[in-house]
Amino acid sequence: MKAKGIVLLVLVVMGLLSINWWGGKAPATEPPIKLKIATSTTPLSAPLIIARELELFKPYNLDIELIPLRGGHLCFQAMIQGVADLATSSETVIMFNGFQRSDFRLLASFVESDNDLKLLTLNDEQPKSITQLSDKKIGMVKASSSEFFADAFLIISGHQQQDFQKVFMSPQALGPALLAGDVDAISVWEPFGYKLIEEHGDTIYQYPGKGIYNLSFNLVTSAVNARLHEKQHADILRALKSAQNFINQHPQSAKQIISDYLDISLSELEWAWNDYVFRLSLNNSLISNLHAQARWAIASGAVDAQTTPDFRLLLDDSALKQALDN
Structure with missing residues (x-):
């Protein structure tokens, strides 16, 4: 037994020596690249949540941390302040920030909805008309899709001449303010x-x-990160594409994952789920939407400016093209 053990030891040593002789090494595993994404705690963030929970980033050697925040406006701030490397954001937040700075880049849209915003009031059992909001207080989140939606609702419904008072507050404070009668x-x-x-x-x-x-x-993401991490951003978008495929192929499992992550009931998730369109894009309709909202922001006095930014300069489709290139 001892002789066999010695022979085995000699063979192992000779094997190691031969590796060193030929200059070879056991392949070193590169540590994963760590990136933080400020993520709004809404079902709109479903592709990111699915990708994180199903470890869809791992094949790309990415260690992604999601930083949950209540609203895209806070996510954008976290990205600008360096707390996060990337952020989720509605195009309205991008529009408002486009008036103030040009040091960030929009990499891709990953979900759309035509029914995510709601205009709510107390029900006094009287017939409701949008004209009843004239000279009333409407609570909203400043420089966000919440502010734009309130004005857009009145404009599209043909009541843009109505004058109402904007009351700005956090999204979680809106409901209590309505119930308390602080806003109409x-x-x-x-x-x-x-x-x-x-x-x-x-x-x-x-x-x-x-x-x-x-x-x-x-x-x-920031303009600097868009340049430094183009490959990683493309891989993140590839993972999001896989997550979107999972959502489309396994909707019930996807909804359960989102329900558990956000700690919301499935019935709450179902409320708006069918309004979501999950897809990666970066197209002219987004540019048109940004410019339309910018014109509204100037006309309504929401921003102190006379001309709209050139939002095309803020779009960077380099990572998206790589992600969609099969």
Whole structure:
């Protein structure tokens, strides 16, 4: 037994020596690249959540941390401040920030919805008309899709001449403000609208607004990171594409994952799920939407500017082209 052990040891040593003799090495495993994504705690972030929970980033040697925040406006700030490397954001947040800075890039849209924003008021059992909001207080989140939707609702419904007072607050404060009578109506995104209606039922009235505003949810990063991490961004988008395929092929499993991650009920998730279109894109319709919202922001006095930014300079499709190139 001892002789066999010695022979085996000699063979192992000779093997190691031969590796060194030929200059070979056991392949070293590169540590994964760590990136942080500020992620809005809404079902709109579903592809990112699915990709993270199913470890779809791992094949690309990426260690992705999702930083949950309540709203794309906070996610954008986290990215600009360096707390996160990338962020999720609606195009309205991008539009507002485009007036102030040009040091960020929009990499891709990954989901769209024409029914994510809600205009809600208290139900006093009287017939409802949008004209009743004239000279009233409407709660909304400043420099976000919430603010744009309130104005867009009135414009598209033919009541743009109405004068109302904008009351700015955090999204989580909108519902309590409405119930307390501090505001007469609120413009709020999901899942806050659902929670308010679910908890207070017929006390809440929802103005019919499906199709008034087509929201896109996007992935943004700094201009510097767009240059330094183009390959990693392409891989992130590839993982999102895989996540979107999973959502389309296994909708019930996908919804369960989102429900568990966001700690919301499946019934709450179902409330808006069918309004979502999951796909990667970066097209002219987004540019047109950004310019239309910018013109609104100038005309309404939401920004102190006379000309719209050239949003085409903020779009970087380099990573997207790689991700979609099969």
